[in-house]
Amino acid sequence: MSSRCPDQVLAMAMAAALLLPAAAHAGDASPLRVCADPDNLPYSHRDGSGFENRIARLVAADLKRPLDYFWQEQRRGFVRKTLGAGECDVFIGVPAGFDKVLRTRPYYRSTYVAVSRRGEPPFAGFAPDQLRGRRFGVQLIGNDLAASPPGYALAEGGATANVTGFLVYGDGPAARRMVDAVAGKAIDVALVWGPQAGWFVRHAPVPLELAPVRPPAGLPLPFDYAIAMGVRKGDTALRDRLDDVLRRRRADIDAILADYAVPRVDAPAAPEGAP
């Protein structure tokens, strides 16, 4: 559901991308207005140091348009306060199944990963006997059944007392606090969304290992998600322009993601224990 556009839609988008730019956007020097979180590394930062900042610069340069930001924390209501309020026109990264916006084709796919200290046993799945005796950390998004997918897997495996939730609200990115907690031995394994884990593991003060995790069989929640750009619903013109850039500049974008150690997966990972 979330990952792939039907082929005919893609085909139409490509066709439009080839036809439209000259007609609709020739000489369009209006700024590319990007909606971004001012303090959410490795994605974006007000100082321009995130990988989404770099991708935004690349896209704007490719389109020969000046780059403009509207800063808004990516919390509840962020679509309404940004695209919805007409303050900006594009998100550089949203999940490909995020239906509050119109998405481009996905340009990378990542997964939740396990972060542990080098030299210690790696994370070995969600079987109850593997969960006992180790301390875990997960990102905690809020109530109303909105916890991170590995959080559910831990609860299903009977791990609750040895699990610490790191709220996405608070001082700095939760992923940074989680990686710090592994480094500082407050927890043993952090189950973190890949792009965030890759970046903070690289900057950790002690050597850490990172490995993709797969959902236990039967858990109806995916651990890997494709990421696309998002524009206002109905803004097919901009979506098509972006699709065109993503297709042509794929290698450049891949290089940026590699620079930031974003863990990539190619296809939906099969559930643990599945044939």
Next chain:
Amino acid sequence: MELGRALRTTCMAIVMATTSTMAFAQQATDGEWPMAAHDHANTRYSPLGQITPANVAQLKLVFSFDMAVNRGQEAAPVVVGSTMYVVAPYPNFLYALDLAKPQAPLKWKFAPNPAAKAQGVACCDVVNRGVAFADGKVFMNTLDGQSIAVDAATGKEVWRTKLADIAKGETITMAPLVVKDKVLVGNSGGELGVRGWLVALDTATGKEAWRAWSTGPDADVLIGPDFKPYYESDRGKDLGVKTWPGQAWTIGGGNVWGWLSYDAQADLVYYGTANPGPWNPEQRPGANKWTAGIFARRPEDGQARWFYQYSPHDLHDYDGVNENVLLDLPWRGSPRKLLVHPDRNGYVYVLDRLSGQVLSAEPFVHITTTEGVDLKTGQLKYNPKKQPRVGEVIREICPVSPGGKDWQPSAWSPRTQLLYIPHQNMCQDTETYDVSYIAGTPYVGVDNKMYGGPGGNRGVFTAWDVLAGRPRWRIPERFPVWSGALATAGDVVFYGTMEGWFKAVDAKSGKQLWQFKTESGIIGQPISYRGPDGRQYVAILSGVGGWAGAIVSGSLDARDGTAAKGFVNAMKDLPAFTGKGGRLYVFALP
């Protein structure tokens, strides 16, 4: 101080006669409205009786006042002497209006300048539920977590104390309560993992006297040797830690954003705690104390006397913060000190307020999530078929997350012996839906879709016979009745609707007697006071918003039914009936 003012009243005999079944109406003189709930007993009963079923049809608008903020207006105006004090939603302007002059001109305006960031973290619109008056000061809270005392005569700040941290999602929306020399304030933000507390501040200095946490070790919760809960399940050491997995209590919710009551004779403060959070129920096994329940505490040092948990291990966001109305009534034949509480979980609880024993719990709305309360153990009996589970569609969860009734306070009339309850009639379906994204973290969210319950009307105004445990009459309303209720000695009861109608009904029969269309939907709290000219006035704020009205005040997209945590689905037609607003309306007989 309360006693001194009570003795000054010239109508003491009349007050006493009409309020013999009320616990503590005496702290307000009969014509004043010094706190949001009128009195420490939370009756919202005005002993003024000029406006009656016979003459209410002649009620006319006397003046109105522009609040200068077009967001949800949930506050109760407060009237002391010849001045009305009224607080706006964020940015929380406080106004003093001179009732002695025609059209009640502005005496002063106080701008507390809360941090703009607070708007982004407030869960359910940027509301403020009112101020409290005592000792010549007006006590107010700001959305960004400050408690402020303002000189009532001059509008100048006396002190301000920062209590909450908005960086952690902590806000304050509740109306404070003044008890003796302390002002009591609690926090909001359980959805974001904010740990709940009630704080007592010195009214003279704003200095923190004590802080009672809603989760954690007994020392934090202020549980000591005086703690004598009625039920076995609430006895034991450090249950605020042991009834949670690991360290989950440190972010466990149990916020204190609702109403406070005080019984001067027993010297106990009563208040409810909100739902546990932010973990999903399956990730926080245990009773999750002391969330979704009620505390009785000593105001002097905050020490807990008893606790009762309405919804142990809450599954449905049933906060326990609704009003506790303190009544002295004959219960099954003998006089008893009662506490009446219509809960989000759909039951009207009658408790012995000295012991914490549940005497009855009768449903006031259609309930599918539970099957009653075991009066022996005090335990709520959950229906396992309605437990939310990941990956499963659960239909017809009744009542909805905002409950059979949310914060909107009921009113008690000692004359009719009825509790007037404004409430919802709604159910919801829960299902997992597509990918969501917060702070760069993808996950699969849950889609809550709310809709009208049996009959289709989403709101009801119910006159509840407390002693019999059943409704006397009901008025169906199209939208949730998100306003408070007002009862008066004239046997006229007032409430507002989200379409913007301010209504007067016969306290005995529920017959509608009068209505007035305001500029926006009503989610405020009606009050009544005697003006300097001796006449009885009725006041209400208009301005739709809050959780239920966020579709209008927050300009949410009606196509996104899951916005405002699923409430938008049920309120899609609200924008066709009302727009944004922010205006005070005051009525009187000609």
